Structures are given as C-alpha cells and as structure tokens.
Amino acid sequence: MFRFIVRRLLQLVPALFGLSVLLFIWLHKLPGGPESAILGERATPEMRAAIRENLGLDEPILVQYGRFMRRLIRLDLGTSISTKREVTTEFLERFPGTVELALTAMLIAVALGIPLGYLAARRRGRFLDHVSVAGSLIGVCVPVFFLAYVLKAIFAEHLHLFPSSGRQDPTINATRVTNFFVLDGLLTREWDAAADALWHLVLPGLALASIPLAVIVRITRASVLEVLGEDYIRTAEAKGLTERVVRNRHVLRNAMLPVSTTIGLLTGGLLSGAVLTETVFAFSGIGAFVADSISHRDYPVLMGFIMIIAVIFVLVNLIVDISYSLIDPRVRVR
C-alpha cells in the first residue's frame, strides 16, 4: 500500500510538468496580456512595453518558464499581477472557503444520496423509487445558479432562516488560524464562530450538492439493483441473515465500487459549480477570484490555480483507488 501511494505521487511529477508546459504556452498565447487589463484600451505602445518589461513578459518564453519552474520548486507561485500580493498568500486565504463549501456539498450528497439510492433499489417500482428516479433526472437539469437563487430567495430573504451571503457574520470577531472558518472556530474553542460559519455553509452547500446528489442516487440505485440480483444475496437471505447484515456486509459493500469512482469524478464539476454558487452567495472563495484573474490575464494566479487543481484531482482519485481496496479486499492496489 505504501509503495503504491508513493508511486502514484511520483507519477504526479511528470504529469504536472507536462501540464505546466502546455498551460504556460497557452496562457501566453492569450491575446491582450495583463498590460491591456491594467492600462485599458488607450495606452500607448511605450506604456505597454514598459509594463511588459516590468513584469518580465518581454523575455523569451523559455526564460520566463525557467523562472516559473525555479520558483515553483521553492513552492513560490510568484506575485499576483492584479492584487500585487503573493499568490500563495491569496490562495491560503481563499482556497479554504471553497474547500469547505465543496466538502459540505459532497457530505450532503453522500449522506442523502447513498441511502436514497439504496432504498429506491430495494423498493423498485414503488413510490419512493419513482420519486427518487424522477428527482435525480430533474436534479441534473436544474442550473446550479438558479437553484442557488431560489434557495436564497426562499430560505434567506423570505423566511430569514439562513444568512444570505458571506462566510461568517462580520460582527463575530473570530480568530483566524487556518482560514477554514469552521475548523478555526473548533480549534480556538470559539463555538459561536464555528456554528455561524457552518450556518453560512448550509444554503450554498445545498445548492452545490444538487448535481452530485442526483448522480450519486442514480449510480447507487443502479449498482444496488445489480448486486441484489446476485446469487450470494439470495444465499445470504436464504441462510437467515438479518436484513441489516445483508444490507451492510453484502449489498452496500459490493455496490460501493462504482459509487466511489463517481465521487472521484465529480470533484471537477464540484469546483465549477462552486464558482457559480460563490457568485450568488457572495461567498469569498477561490471561484470569483480566478474568474477575475482570467479577464485580468493574471498569469501567476492562473498557473498556480490550475496546478493546484490538478494536484487535488490526482489526490482525490488516489483516495478513491485506496478506498477500492478497503471496500473490496479482492482489489489489491499495486
């Protein structure tokens, strides 16, 4: 197992290298560099050239890439062109919000989706089955940002049950440790701060959870249905095992493999959805910042962001692969 993890992490190195080369070339081919974003339309060519020189963009692309790599080895992602701050500082401030949001959404989707999918399969053709199949079909068809607005209008603005925007009530003077607001509250024992941050996560988390939830219900249902048709389930039931034992040890365990694969693949979509959800709820995560960086041609931010996303994606899928061998001992990771 240890060797497997190390080898998978080592495979990340050439993949990241390839990705960085491709991205570097592509980003620098984008028409209108950062100087247009800074100066606007009417800048003289001299002003543009001065800014490009200042940012080191006048040098050959290979030199620029070499500088980027030298910094990257020291885990330095450079300085943001638009905010003039270290990219790593910006990320440490903004990434935790998005991660908290994505984790909340995934937690909701898994906690509701797997039981719902299981029950739908068990009661195939009955009311609950029809409702969850129809619900999951409609769920993938509702635009995330529309759902976010509906939730916000009903539960925040109309019923005042939840806050309508932000990550935490600004009047709470919370201590920051990791910038994961919920975790910070727990670490510093500021329980009200943790509860408030959690409260702010509910609505955006629900909106973001809609598509993963729909997908997980469908995959779980299909997978459980397939397992229920197997001989070993009939055997287990025939020898008089209780329904609970059959469900936990026989059905769910065997049905979880495709579900965990899907959870890994949903990560990318979750980050896309986070951009929209963060916009609606004015939630200060990474989403809006990166979207702005694209229009500002903020190369260091974009490079850094995509490299981190790639690492996250590989790590999530590594965890998924490890979970295979935990779910099904016949799958030996090599």
Place this chain on the structure above:
Amino acid sequence: MSMTERARRKAEKLDRLGELAAARDDERGVSLWQEAFRRLRRNPAAIVGAVILGIFLVVAVLGPFFVPYGPTDTIGIREGLVKSGQGIIPGPSADHWLGFDHQGRDEFSRLVVGARQTLLVGVVSTLIGLAVGAVIGGVAGAAAGLGGRWGRWVDGILMRVIDMMLALPSLLLAVSIAALLGAGLDTVMIAVGLVSVPVFARLLRGSMIAQSNSDYVLAAISLGVRRSKVALSHVLPNSLAPVIVQATLTLATAIIEAAALSFLGLGNPDTAVPEWGVMLADAQPYLGIRPALAIYPAVAIIVTALGFTLLGEAMREALDPKLRK
C-alpha cells in the same frame, strides 16, 4: 409406402423448412437499431422526452414566425405600462400572456424566440464536442485496439491529454476559452463544445477497444483486410451507439452550461437576440418585484434539458445489451 406418399411427405417437409427459414429471416431482419427503437416506443419516459423535444423543436423552428410582438420591441415602455425604476413590471394580461420584462418587452415573445437560440447553441456545441472527441477517441481506440505496441503508445499520450482536460473544472475551462476569444455566441458554443470533448473521446475509445476484441475483427484481420479499413468500416460503426446516446445527454448539459456562461456575462453581447440564460441573468435584479421573470426561462431550460435527458437515458437502456432479450 407409395411413391406419391413419399413425394407428398418430402414436399411437406420442404415447406416446413421453408417456413422455418422464413421465420428465421424475419428474426435476422431486426437490426440493433430497429430493436432499440421498438423498445424505445414501449418506454413511457422515452415518449415523454420525445414529446417535450417535439414541442421544443416546433417552437424553435416555427415559433419566431408567429410571435405576437417583436422580441426587441420595448412596447411596454412606449405605452407607459412598464416603469422598472419604480418597480412597476406588469404581469400576465390578455394582450401579453406572460407580461413584460424589465425593458418593457413582451416576455412570451422573447421566450419563444429564445428557444431557437437555445436549440442552436445546444446542437452546435454538441456537434463540436462530438466531432473533436470522436477524432481523438477514434484514433486512440483504433491505435489501442489494433495498432500493436506503437498504437498503445499513441493511445497513452492521447489519453493523458484527455485526462488533463478532465481534471480541469469544466466551467473554468469554458471561462478561459471565453477570455481567449472574447464574449460572444461563438465563444459559448466552442467553450461548451470543447468541455464535452473528453467524455466523447473516452466513450468512443472504450467502445472501440471492446469491439476490437470481438471475433469478427479477428476474422477480418485473418482474411488480410487492412487494419485501417477494419478500424473504419468494421470497428467504428459498431462502436457508435454509446456515443450517440451520450450526444443526446450532452445536449441537455450543453444548454445548462451555456446558460451558466451567459449568467457569468460571457454570452452573446448582442442583447437583441433573446436567449434563456441571458433572460435568467437579466431577471436577477428584479427578483424582488417579479420573480416570474426568472422562473419562465428557468422552467424552459429545465424542461428542455429534461426532455433530452429522458430520451437519452431511455436510448441508453434500449441499446444496453445486458437488457436485450
């Protein structure tokens, strides 16, 4: 036994054989697609999906010729009925079935004309994704299935590229393509299309590799048919079913993603052409006054996407060999 008796029996036997052969011919005459279509017709979900899509197609193609008002005609403001600044946006009436939008334009007419735009964006972007994905997936699948060691090498490289595309969040990929090309309708179509490339590529590749292992491919290669011909005229046509199903499902996601891009302000800057995503985004400031302005286009998007999803899922079931009897 007389000769005539024997002849009669033989004739009877031949007739019987002929009948059997005819019956078997009948069975053989049903192709994969005919069988799938037969099962599709019996599936209520498929019927609902097809009806939704039928209505959508008719509205998109013919609707714009029959709308009561021009989609850009600010008739409500001219007649003094709409004062968005003061929060006056009248709802449905006999003359204006769904009321006005914030610029005094007839909401119903805009919704109908917007259907055509939505259809255009959905179809074109799906075709872009399908074309690019099919080329990459087809080359990778043929190389991996039939190409030997070099083929596996080519396949490996292509799939790493596809994996990288999968790793990027689709919306950010779309946003960066939009940044590259500037906001506009073409941008939305290209961006949404390219996002679906990895899915098509992976599907076609997997399907082609599975087909490459079947007996008819072995037979064709043993007979000396060139591998490129085997790939193009034997393996490829037999591998297309899952890709076509995916295209139907992608039409649904394409419509939703296009709406998301319009929502982020990367859509068609020419507001003269109404589009559901833009209408939804435009309605946000007026949610407090008239939430229906957001609900109409949203319901239109959801129902259309649902139509494609229902039909696509039903097609997937109908073509699934595991369910075929």
